[in-house]
Amino acid sequence: MTSNSNSIKGKLYLVPAPLDFGCDTLTPLEDVLPLATLHTAAKLEHWICENAKSTRAYLKRVGEIRPLAQPLQSLLIQELPREVHKKGDHPGSAGAGFDAKPLLAAALKGFDVGLISEAGMPAIADPGSSVVRAAHDLGIAVVPLVGPISLMLALAASGLNGQNFAFVGYLPSDAALLVKRIKELEQLAMKTGQTQLFIETPYRNTSLLQVLISQLQPNTRLAISCGLTLVNSQTFSEKIYAWRQKSHTLSLSLPSVFAIG
């Protein structure tokens, strides 16, 4: 979009990406992103992202639907520092001290800027919140665009309480700590009625499922969504006693979301 000679600032658009990152089959973008999101993405010349290569791959797909305002190689794409990927940039994280303001220099000059992560919505279960806070501090308007958010698709499809819920990120990988954490989350869900959502890296999904089935109480409901928005997406939601009886063919190698309540 155009620069302004006066002091009108650009906006920070939060641009969602499809949920097929790292998957074998790509989802048609129009199936998961509204046209307004695609049109805005096509117009932006300034980007802040986790990874420039995958941002270019995403924008190439956008350009097949809506011509980009500038050729791909002319776009100005800045990456969040690697430290932020590792340590996080949300308040309270080890990387929270990262100052994202310099990344927003273009917005101060009047250009709109896009923030994007590898999959889903930036700053939700992904880095980016440091950039959003910097925008607020600089008086830059923040505009979130509509797209797929796996946590909420999974919550709705779980049949669990959607009036009171929490997402707690990843569970511990240490076996003893994992069991302790699972029981803690189950107690919280039982006492408060708050659904507890969490995720795991795909190669650990199968072992996490086994631990959940063996450790949770028979009447606790466990829901798992795999490959949301993909053609082979599936959601199973059963009480633990039923999980122990039935056998499901789950695609746990795909990105998955777990919920208990």
Add this chain to the structure above:
Amino acid sequence: MTSNSNSIKGKLYLVPAPLDFGCDTLTPLEDVLPLATLHTAAKLEHWICENAKSTRAYLKRVGEIRPLAQPLQSLLIQELPREVHKKGDHPGSAGAGFDAKPLLAAALKGFDVGLISEAGMPAIADPGSSVVRAAHDLGIAVVPLVGPISLMLALAASGLNGQNFAFVGYLPSDAALLVKRIKELEQLAMKTGQTQLFIETPYRNTSLLQVLISQLQPNTRLAISCGLTLVNSQTFSEKIYAWRQKSHTLSLSLPSVFAIG
């Protein structure tokens, strides 16, 4: 979609609605719903909803983009009982005993069924989870479709922690209980780093904001998003000491989401 003479069941589609319910200006549907969501909605002949009148109004808008498979008056639309609206139908709510299985008779006969609420995603901050649980119990596949979810748009735009967050619904209306609950949520956010999201009925938004500004600690961040996805949407995110100094022109008569952390 077509019925089957064999035992193949229909699916339960969770169909998101735009966030302009009750607002003066309507959002173009293509701006907030991907084409796949609109195409699926246009094909469904069986619906379960909060309110048949607003479902018909939504489907009329869908039909302007993609011709409906059946004329509006031929669609079979079932409402969730009024009791469920009042008492909720999520596990642990007063209306949790409601048996939604009879509403899914068409799916057992092979027809796909749509579940929809007044705004956003059914079963998230809205009724519908009893229908989803019934579908799982009956072996009916549940497919959540992509659309706008105000809670997550607000969370991403807040700059608060999106790796650990909770939505706790409505706060108490009684003044003393409200202050107690606000302090409890602030303590939880401070101790655990978990962002706390909540909503209020629009006519109470202004008074809730005043209480939050006066009761929260100076270094707590408070974010408010009003009218998300509407043309006049806005998000403000500041620490409380800054809220006390600045004056913002907020559109608090629009549906709003509050977040602290």
